[in-house]
Structures are given as C-alpha cells and as structure tokens.
Amino acid sequence: MTAAPTLAKQYIEQRDQGYWIAGTRISLESVVYGFLNGESPESIAQNFPLLSLEQVYGTIAFYLANQELIDAYLRKAEEEFEKLQRSLREKNIPLYQKLKTAQIQKQSQA
Template sequence: MTVALIPTKQYIEQRGEGYYIEGTRISLDSIVYAFLDGESLESIAQNFPLLSLEQVFGAITFYLANRELIDTYLRSGEKEFNKLQQSCREKNPLLYQKLKAAQAQKRV
C-alpha cells in the first residue's frame, strides 16, 4: 500500500507586523473581530465574498490555535488605534466632533 502525502494548507500569512488571509488583502483581524462579535462562520464568509468558507474556517482555526499570540497582537493594534484617535482629537477637535456626529448618525 502506498501512502500519499497530503499537503497542508496555509490559511494565514504574516506580512510585516500584520496577519492576513493567504493570498488576499483581508486581515485576520477582520475575521477574528466578526467571530468574537458572535457572527457565524457562514455569515463571515458571506460578508467577505472573496473568501471561501474553508478559508474562514482556516482563519478561525489559526486564531484558536494561537489565541494568546493573536489576542496580544489585537490588543496592541487597539492601543495604537487609541493613540491615533487621541492625536486626531487633540490636533483637530472640530473634525473629530464631526466624525463622531456622523458615526452616531449612522447608528440611528
């Protein structure tokens, strides 16, 4: 009996300091945040039409297998975002107020 080697698939690739679905410009962050918000994997795949359901499952599997690393990475990104947000608020308070008002209007 001959044993066939089954190639393993890579679903995530690291580029610079970020993680992306292999061969796409879609960040792992986007998929993980949707998952953490309670979206089903099927719903996530529908919201990202460039991704197959297999790629979404692969991304979530990667996240779950590396949860501590990715959670640390996500927290780091959130800290950087908060710094940029604070800088924007300080440099141009009027623009920041307009952006917040537009964001609030969008939620209504």
C-alpha cells in the first residue's frame, strides 16, 4: 500500500516575530512588496533565484488568504522602521545633515 500524497504544502513559516518563506531566509514582505508593486510572480522569482516559482505563488496565495493580518504586520514593521530612522536622526544630527546634503547634491547632478 502506498502512502497518500500530502495535499497541503506550507509555504510560509513564522519565526523571530516575522514571516519567512519556509526553509529560507527570505522574508514574506520581500515577495509581497514586489507583488503589490505590480511585479509578476515570474519576475519576483527571477529577483530571488533561491525561490521556485511555486514558492512565489504559494507566498502570494498565503498573502491573499491572510491579507488583513499581513497588511497590519507590514504597517507595524513600517512604523517601527520610521521610528528607528527618527531615533537615529535625533541621536546624530550632524551625520544626518551630511547625508542629506550629499543626497541633494547627487540629485542635482543627475
């Protein structure tokens, strides 16, 4: 008697307070942001050669099935990133001003 095939496959795992593509170090948001920016699954797979097209589609399907939860997770991560940026700016104002000046100069040369 042969074993029945597994019908459900897990594409996403939760670890370290984040979501990751199962068995990889690639975050869920890496694929989701590409998808939300209009990239095709094939293009996303090309951008992440360690992922199969199946994993990309699985990640997108997970996002669509859990969109409210993942959108809230992404918003929270963006807020934390902005808070960290603000904190770093406030702690080292001269460095931040130098970086801002360099950025403006680079844009004016383009």
